[in-house]
Amino acid sequence: MAEYIGRFAPSPSGRLHFGSLVAALGSYAVAKHKNGKILLRIEDLDFFRCKKEYTSIILKELDEFGFVFDGEPYIQSEHTDVYYRVAKKLVEEDKAFYCNCTRSHLKTGVCHCREKGLKENAQDNLALRFIIPSTHQNSFEDEIYGVISSPVTVDALTLIRRDKVISYNLACVVDDIHQGVTQVVRGSDLIDITTTQMCLYNALDTECISYLHLPLAMADETYKLSKQNRSPAVLDQGPPSQMLIKALAFLNQDISGLNPQMTPKVILNKALDNFEIQKIPVGKKVIEA
Numbered sequence: 203m204a205e206y207i208g209r210f211a212p213s214p215s216g217r218l219h220f221g222s223l224v225a226a227l228g229s230y231a232v233a234k235h236k237n238g239k240i241l242l243r244i245e246d247l248d249f250f251r252c253k254k255e256y257t258s259i260i261l262k263e264l265d266e267f268g269f270v271f272d273g274e275p276y277i278q279s280e281h282t283d284v285y286y287r288v289a290k291k292l293v294e295e296d297k298a299f300y301c302n303c304t305r306s307h308l309k310t311g312v313c314h315c316r317e318k319g320l321k322e323n324a325q326d327n328l329a330l331r332f333i334i335p336s337t338h339q340n341s342f343e344d345e346i347y348g349v350i351s352s353p354v355t356v357d358a359l360t361l362i363r364r365d366k367v368i369s370y371n372l373a374c375v376v377d378d379i380h381q382g383v384t385q386v387v388r389g390s391d392l393i394d395i396t397t398t399q400m401c402l403y404n405a406l407d408t409e410c411i412s413y414l415h416l417p418l419a420m421a422d423e424t425y426k427l428s429k430q431n432r433s434p435a436v437l438d439q440g441p442p443s444q445m446l447i448k449a450l451a452f453l454n455q456d457i458s459g460l461n462p463q464m465t466p467k468v469i470l471n472k473a474l475d476n477f478e479i480q481k482i483p484v485g486k487k488v489i490e491a
């Protein structure tokens with residue numbers, strides 16, 4: 203059997219919050235449990251939201267939790283040429299097109315840019331959009347959820363925005379392919395985009411990989427924890443050992459032999475010994491303060 207390769211891929215738009223810790227711990231534990239590798243990728247392509255200083259802070263915080271990733275962190279902003287190359291190749295293959303519609307036009311109007319056959323021009327701020335093929339899957343198999351039905355609802359997917367920001371979907375798929383990732387473990391907020399991302403795998407002539415979606419940490423019934431809605435930094439809520447135990451409990455793991463006086467490394471090692479993937483719950487979970 204091929205070697206398991208997983209990854210944790212935070213965006214440096216703020217410090218780690220509890221939801222990021224759950225994703226880090228979940229992807230880390232699943233990879234270790236499967237005797238695989240776990241890579242760290244910094245998804246910092248949105249230069250409006252991501253800041254360099256947060257990259258160093260996130261690396262330091264992950265270290266405080268005792269995580270040891272395989273290899274050097276992969277910093278997406280250092281590889282932008284790769285994403286542009288892939289996007290242009292998709293245009294050459296007639297799988298993507300240049301578009302000069304504004305975002306507000308795309309929300310309400312119809313885009314006719316594909317028929318216009320716009321060419322890239324240094325003067326124009328053109329977006330580059332991927333054509334969702336007419337034949338595509340509307341469901342996928344998740345290791346925790348089983349078969350998830352999630353119909354693709356768009357006919358095109360932005361790969362590069364007019365402001366030149368490379369989209370999350372393009373970079374994530376290109377990197378997962380390039381880094382040989384065999385399973386994506388991530389939060390359930392990304393379930394809906396999965397079948398759309400699978401269209402990109404097909405367009406890039408690559409077999410789709412396997413998925414495992416973790417429960418979503420919610421501040422209450424409606425709000426997921428995220429940097430955008432200013433969720434508190436997890437290390438402001440308690441010391442690393444205590445927060446690790448809390449994250450393990452969130453993933454429904456046995457924490458009976460653990461206590462906050464242990465170092466994060468000891469907690470992590472003990473947790474990995476006893477980690478049970480089948481116990482990971484589905485759906486959303488409100489975290490208690």
Ligand SMILES: [Zn+2]
Nearest residue numbers: 301303313315
């Ligand atoms: Zn358009």
